Amino acid sequence: MIPELGHIALILALTLALVQGVLPLIGAARGIVGWMAVAPMAAMGQALLVAFAFGCLTYAYVTSDFSVLNVAENSHRLKPMLYKVTGVWGNHEGSLLLWLLILTVFGAAVALFGRNLPETLKARVLGIQGLIGVGFLAFILFTSNPFQRLLPVPAEGRGLNPLLQDPGLAFHPPFLYLGYVGFSVAFSFAVAALIEGRVDPAWARWVRPWTLAAWCFLTVGIALGSWWAYYELGWGGWWFWDPVENASFMPWLAGTALVHTAIVVEKRDTLKSWTVLLAILTFSLSLLGTFLVRSGVINSVHAFATDPTRGVFILAFLCIVVGGSLALYAIRAPALQGVGVFAPLSREGALLLNNLLLAVATAAVLLGTLYPIALDALTGAKVSVGPQYFNTVFIPLMTPLLAALAIGPLLAWKRGDAAAALRHLAPAFVAVLVALGIGLWLLDGRSLLALLGLALGAWIGVGSLCEWGLRVKLFSAPWAESLRRARGLPRAAWGMTVAHLGVAMLVLGITVSTTWQVEVQQVMKTGETVSVGPVQFRLLGVAPVRGPNYTAQQARFEVLAGGRVIREMTPSQRRYQQPPMETTEAAIRPSPVADLYAVVGEGDATRGWAVRLYWKPMVSWIWLGALVMTFGGLLSLTDRRHRIGVPARRRLAPAAVE
Amino acid sequence: MKRKHKRLLAVLGLVAGLGVAVSLVLTAFNDNLVFFHSPSDVAEKRVATGKRFRIGGLVEEGSVKRNGLVTDFVVTDLSNSVAVRYTGMLPDLFREGQGVVANGQLGEDGRFVATEVLAKHDENYMPPEVAEALRKSGQWHEKPGDHANLKPGS
Numbered sequence: 001m002i003p004e005l006g007h008i009a010l011i012l013a014l015t016l017a018l019v020q021g022v023l024p025l026i027g028a029a030r031g032i033v034g035w036m037a038v039a040p041m042a043a044m045g046q047a048l049l050v051a052f053a054f055g056c057l058t059y060a061y062v063t064s065d066f067s068v069l070n071v072a073e074n075s076h077r078l079k080p081m082l083y084k085v086t087g088v089w090g091n092h093e094g095s096l097l098l099w100l101l102i103l104t105v106f107g108a109a110v111a112l113f114g115r116n117l118p119e120t121l122k123a124r125v126l127g128i129q130g131l132i133g134v135g136f137l138a139f140i141l142f143t144s145n146p147f148q149r150l151l152p153v154p155a156e157g158r159g160l161n162p163l164l165q166d167p168g169l170a171f172h173p174p175f176l177y178l179g180y181v182g183f184s185v186a187f188s189f190a191v192a193a194l195i196e197g198r199v200d201p202a203w204a205r206w207v208r209p210w211t212l213a214a215w216c217f218l219t220v221g222i223a224l225g226s227w228w229a230y231y232e233l234g235w236g237g238w239w240f241w242d243p244v245e246n247a248s249f250m251p252w253l254a255g256t257a258l259v260h261t262a263i264v265v266e267k268r269d270t271l272k273s274w275t276v277l278l279a280i281l282t283f284s285l286s287l288l289g290t291f292l293v294r295s296g297v298i299n300s301v302h303a304f305a306t307d308p309t310r311g312v313f314i315l316a317f318l319c320i321v322v323g324g325s326l327a328l329y330a331i332r333a334p335a336l337q338g339v340g341v342f343a344p345l346s347r348e349g350a351l352l353l354n355n356l357l358l359a360v361a362t363a364a365v366l367l368g369t370l371y372p373i374a375l376d377a378l379t380g381a382k383v384s385v386g387p388q389y390f391n392t393v394f395i396p397l398m399t400p401l402l403a404a405l406a407i408g409p410l411l412a413w414k415r416g417d418a419a420a421a422l423r424h425l426a427p428a429f430v431a432v433l434v435a436l437g438i439g440l441w442l443l444d445g446r447s448l449l450a451l452l453g454l455a456l457g458a459w460i461g462v463g464s465l466c467e468w469g470l471r472v473k474l475f476s477a478p479w480a481e482s483l484r485r486a487r488g489l490p491r492a493a494w495g496m497t498v499a500h501l502g503v504a505m506l507v508l509g510i511t512v513s514t515t516w517q518v519e520v521q522q523v524m525k526t527g528e529t530v531s532v533g534p535v536q537f538r539l540l541g542v543a544p545v546r547g548p549n550y551t552a553q554q555a556r557f558e559v560l561a562g563g564r565v566i567r568e569m570t571p572s573q574r575r576y577q578q579p580p581m582e583t584t585e586a587a588i589r590p591s592p593v594a595d596l597y598a599v600v601g602e603g604d605a606t607r608g609w610a611v612r613l614y615w616k617p618m619v620s621w622i623w624l625g626a627l628v629m630t631f632g633g634l635l636s637l638t639d640r641r642h643r644i645g646v647p648a649r650r651r652l653a654p655a656a657v658e
Numbered sequence: 659m660k661r662k663h664k665r666l667l668a669v670l671g672l673v674a675g676l677g678v679a680v681s682l683v684l685t686a687f688n689d690n691l692v693f694f695h696s697p698s699d700v701a702e703k704r705v706a707t708g709k710r711f712r713i714g715g716l717v718e719e720g721s722v723k724r725n726g727l728v729t730d731f732v733v734t735d736l737s738n739s740v741a742v743r744y745t746g747m748l749p750d751l752f753r754e755g756q757g758v759v760a761n762g763q764l765g766e767d768g769r770f771v772a773t774e775v776l777a778k779h780d781e782n783y784m785p786p787e788v789a790e791a792l793r794k795s796g797q798w799h800e801k802p803g804d805h806a807n808l809k810p811g812s
Contacts (some may be wrong), residue, residue, distance in 0.1 A: 263788040356672075364679075365682045367683065368687065383693050383694065384692050385687070385690055385691060386710075389686045389689070389691075392690070393683050393686050393687075484760050521746055573750075580753075581750070584750055600747075602747075608726075610727055
């Protein structure tokens with residue numbers, strides 16, 4: 001009964017989405033107020049219906065209702081409750097329903113929080129959200145219905161894959177989708193602006209918070225995915241330039257560019273048509289990402305759905321959305337001329353450079369991701385693009401961007417003084433020299449790239465602090481004054497500093513962990529000790545161990561530093577029965593200084609055991625850096641100026657007593 | 659300098675920069691394209707030695723020999739097979755009778771020296787390229803989940 005209710009809710013949502021997509025747009029064009037007013041109500045209604053449908057599916061999972069095909073294929077009575085719930089989105093149909101849910105919730109949020117948007121703009125934005133919703137609802141109802149029944153009802157479900165019962169993997173999709181789908185709001189705003197023929201600073205002030213929020217979520221989503229790969233796949237790697245990873249990274253790159261360019265539109269009323277184009281492209285990349293992952297066209301460690309009809313549907317949807325919006329852009333963009341002029345050396349110039357480099361980087365990643373698919377489709381040749389391509393291209397593009405990162409905020413709008421900016425960055429120069437010095441001393445001439453990374457990390461880190469110091473007049477005014485200024489700094493300024501510090505952490509984490517990592521792969525017998533960087537691992541023994549649903553061979557290692565035992569680590573190889581599979585459970589000791597990572601493989605007492613041991617310095621800084629970046633973004637979101645139009649609660653002066 | 663000239667200079671600079679970026683991208687691209695070949699391709703001499711490529715197929719039953727960290731096995735697409743040597747720990751899903759894709763190059767002795775052996779997290783492991791290669795060899799009858807019936811050379 002409940003799944004049928006869910007199904008009906010989706011059908012109702014489709015009709016409502018059609019209404020939401022058509023009426024407000026016509027209403028805005030013709031000035032029919034009643035039709036425009038339909039939009040917010042329809043958006044909220046749709047969100048409720050889809051939430052209800054999602055709730056029905058969750059109910060089916062929680063009660064292990066195996067008469068629903070989706071539940072039977074992806075769940076199991078013995079699954080812990082947490083994973084039953086997270087399993088709702090751990091499959092194709094369910095994850096699409098999650099996508100749709102987030103889309104409609106964002107639409108409803110725009111309806112709720114956008115009370116102060118001009119009526120026509122709001123109607124158009126919600127109308128376009130509605131149209132996107134129509135596409136996804138149609139996709140779900142016609143090709144990926146999660147509520148399909150299965151008769152006869154099986155006694156047990158098939159979905160007990162232990163790899164999916166993992167917190168990192170379970171929460172990675174919601175964050176990722178909140179990011180991807182959040183960019184739909186920027187897209188809707190952009191298309192609405194094109195239809196209106198007008199982009200003004202107020203538009204940018206409305207678009208930026210939504211984009212920033214989506215960006216924050218996407219950053220967390222990607223970081224979660226990377227961290228999961230690190231601890232689960234057992235090879236200590238955290239980024240493989242895998243097509244599915246790229247599918248989420250490209251919207252992130254474009255989204256970062258968008259967040260920065262929206263500032264220029266807001267403050268200086270220029271770069272408008274570029275910003276609109278970027279908003280369209282970012283969401284298009286999100287849709288492309290969805291298509292790539294779900295159509296079976298990619299061969300990767302994570303590929304999911306492999307049904308060609310679904311692929312064709314999404315491709316058609318993608319063509320309509322992207323093609324339509326780009327066509328609209330081509331027609332309407334010339335009307336969006338800005339009035340701001342700026343010198344190349346200015347804050348606008350720096351932000352433009354930021355965008356340019358990010359755009360080229362995105363295009364390069366896109367090329368590497370799509371080329372194998374295109375070639376296969378055209379010639380049947382099977383080709384793959386090695387990770388080295390991406391590294392070779394990405395690093396030279398990011399280097400000037402990261403170098404400019406410290407200088408940009410110090411340049412004035414319209415015409416900046418580079419000399420003054422560089423003077424303010426004197427401490428950063430010193431930091432770079434120190435970093436280079438440390439690097440050279442530790443490296444003995446090994447890697448230029450490592451020196452570059454260290455220099456950039458120090459430059460950005462100290463440079464951001466210099467900019468902050470300048471704002472609060474650190475060292476040039478009394479402490480009390482600086483403190484007062486710091487407290488009065490707009491949250492957006494804090495957000496920028498924190499986010500950029502996060503970037504510095506990320507750069508340093510990547511550089512240090514990649515350059516100075518020590519990996520040892522060998523066969524060890526019980527009692528043997530092996531040196532891995534500054535620590536030693538002693539194998540105490542390997543013994544069988546029994547878990548709740550698996551048996552394992554567990555190795556016990558003692559880790560010694562300077563002769564003292566600092567830790568015991570127990571990596572294992574697990575064998576599950578249901579479904580039969582083997583997994584490697586790495587033992588990791590995380591720490592801001594260095595991670596210890598141990599993996600045990602095949603072997604026996606006589607021949608010894610194959611082991612892989614790592615000492616990974618500062619690798620946690622990668623994810624910590626991403627979290628700090630997100631925190632910076634969140635700080636920016638809470639800036640007072642984003643709550644425009646909310647009437648300040650004024651303390652009314654007491655009425656004069658007559 | 660007149661504004662017009664400044665703008666021209668800026669545009670030229672941009673184009674030059676873009677040109678550099680594009681040539682960088684394309685060069686890196688060409689150097690890193692890795693082709694996939696089946697054991698039949700290798701047997702019929704369609705592959706150059708010394709160039710990195712990917713080979714994929716099924717791991718021939720009974721061909722896996724481990725010696726410490728070095729593993730020798732045979733990759734087959736049911737018409738032809740190629741011997742592979744890999745030094746290091748193999749991924750969890752590596753098993754006889756299952757699909758495998760290895761990255762590396764062909765040595766002088768005809769043995770493929772793998773630098774990477776790839777696995778996917780699915781117990782019904784069959785990457786599309788391998789499935790394609792097997793189908794091309796004409797020897798494979800698709801039976802989902804029933805790998806025990808696949809025997810080379812029949």
